[in-house]
Amino acid sequence: MGKIPCCDKSGVKKGAWTPEEDQILVNYIKRHGHGTWRSLPKHAGLLRCGKSCRLRWTNYLRPGIKRGPFSQEEENTIIQLHAMFGNRWAVIASQLPGRTDNEIKNYWNTHLKKRAICLAENLQENLLLCQYDNPSHIKDQLSNVTRHMIQWESARVEAELRLSTESSQLSSSPNKMADRYLQLWNSDIGKSFREIKPKDGDMYQSNEPEITSTAKFGSSSSVPIQAGNIKNSNSTNIIQQERDGYKPITDSNSSSLCDFSDFTSTVSDMLLDSPVGYDLDFFQENEDGFAISLDRSPDNPLLF
DNA sequence: AAGCCTTCCAACCGCCGGCCA
DNA sequence: CTGGCCGGCGGTTGGAAGGCT
Numbered sequence: 001m002g003k004i005p006c007c008d009k010s011g012v013k014k015g016a017w018t019p020e021e022d023q024i025l026v027n028y029i030k031r032h033g034h035g036t037w038r039s040l041p042k043h044a045g046l047l048r049c050g051k052s053c054r055l056r057w058t059n060y061l062r063p064g065i066k067r068g069p070f071s072q073e074e075e076n077t078i079i080q081l082h083a084m085f086g087n088r089w090a091v092i093a094s095q096l097p098g099r100t101d102n103e104i105k106n107y108w109n110t111h112l113k114k115r116a117i118c119l120a121e122n123l124q125e126n127l128l129l130c131q132y133d134n135p136s137h138i139k140d141q142l143s144n145v146t147r148h149m150i151q152w153e154s155a156r157v158e159a160e161l162r163l164s165t166e167s168s169q170l171s172s173s174p175n176k177m178a179d180r181y182l183q184l185w186n187s188d189i190g191k192s193f194r195e196i197k198p199k200d201g202d203m204y205q206s207n208e209p210e211i212t213s214t215a216k217f218g219s220s221s222s223v224p225i226q227a228g229n230i231k232n233s234n235s236t237n238i239i240q241q242e243r244d245g246y247k248p249i250t251d252s253n254s255s256s257l258c259d260f261s262d263f264t265s266t267v268s269d270m271l272l273d274s275p276v277g278y279d280l281d282f283f284q285e286n287e288d289g290f291a292i293s294l295d296r297s298p299d300n301p302l303l304f
Numbered sequence: 305a306a307g308c309c310t311t312c313c314a315a316c317c318g319c320c321g322g323c324c325a
Numbered sequence: 326c327t328g329g330c331c332g333g334c335g336g337t338t339g340g341a342a343g344g345c346t
Contacts (some may be wrong), residue, residue, distance in 0.1 A: 013341090014315080014316075015314095015315075015316095015340090016314070016315075016340090016341090017314090017315085036330095036331075036332090037331080037332070038330085038331070038332095049316095050331090050332095051316080051317090051332085052316080054322075054332075054333085055315065055316080055317085056314090058313075058333095059315085060314080067307085087335065087336085088334085088335085089334075089335065090334060090335085101333095101334075101335080102313085102314075102335095103313085103314095105335070105336085106312070106313050106314085107313095109312090109313095109336095110311070110312055110313080111312095194317085240345075306346105307330105307345105307346090308344105308345085308346080309343105309344080309345075309346095310342100310343085310344075310345090311341105311342085311343080312341090312342085312343095312346090313338105313339105313340100313341090314338100314339095314340095314341100315337100315338085315339090315340105316334105316336105316337080316338075316339095317335105317336085317337080317338095318335100318336090318337100319333105319334085319335090319336100320332105320333085320334080320335105321331105321332095321333090321334100322330105322331090322332090322333100323329105323330085323331085323332105323342105324328105324329090324330085324331105325327105325328095325329090325330105
């Protein structure tokens with residue numbers, strides 16, 4: 001049987017669109033609407049397949065498309081939504097007016113993903129070092145781990161807050177919240193927590209590499225999120241931290257995994273139970289690794 | 305200046321789900 | 326219920342542009 005291709009390959013032009021083709025497409029759609037994309041090229045007089053026309057229109061020619069570099073706010077939104085939804089670019093794009101899924105996907109793959117991977121690898125390296133360094137060094141490494149976790153949790157919490165205020169349906173459904181947490185846990189960012197590779201006698205026990213049941217997140221995801229005083233743009237810290245001197249490492253061939261669920265739930269609890277809302281400034285390192293602080297100086301590595 | 309390398313992004317490709325006959 | 330059509334989505338790629346030696 002086989003699927004009928006969207007267009008006859010012969011006689012169909014491929015590659016970059018010319019300004020003339022753009023003009024033809026725009027003029028036609030302005031006059032007639034796009035109708036069925038498959039028949040559009042024939043009616044408009046274009047030697048393109050319908051899919052190509054649709055892509056060109058939705059990603060480039062459609063009115064309201066925003067060109068140019070992403071703002072910090074847009075970047076934050078992408079990071080948060082990617083933490084929530086993974087590579088569901090269309091969902092992410094729906095929250096960024098004027099941006100297309102293709103553009104966001106490209107931006108993630110060329111800018112944000114790289115940073116996230118660097119950070120995750122650095123985290124992994126830090127934990128490896130913990131096993132060989134002197135005990136006093138461990139606290140520093142743990143601080144890095146803690147920082148990373150706090151950032152991850154803050155991105156998640158803020159994203160959940162945002163979505164919960166936008167969708168009363170979702171916030172009223174623990175299962176859907178759990179599903180979102182599950183997606184988050186199975187995303188690249190969540191993966192960075194799971195794929196820590198301790199050696200023998202590791203500090204953390206490796207259990208579940210990938211969670212596939214929403215039941216695992218029952219308690220965390222059902223925590224009611226209140227709209228209010230969460231500090232904005234927490235997630236940018238992931239990027240900022242990388243910019244501020246986190247160095248990438250190359251060893252990423254991990255096979256054993258380390259479960260951070262205890263850690264993350266602890267940090268999550270601290271965040272969610274905080275009497276001062278979701279402001280993260282109170283986190284700061286001390287001699288025990290991390291503690292609560294009101295230090296708001298720019299040098300505080302936990303400030304976002 | 306020239307060649308090579310890397311980065312970035314527009315566009316392509318194949319798959320999937322919804323709709324309809 | 327089934328099969329075909331269609332649009333949408335996400336992964337991937339090719340080439341242009343810029344940087345480096």
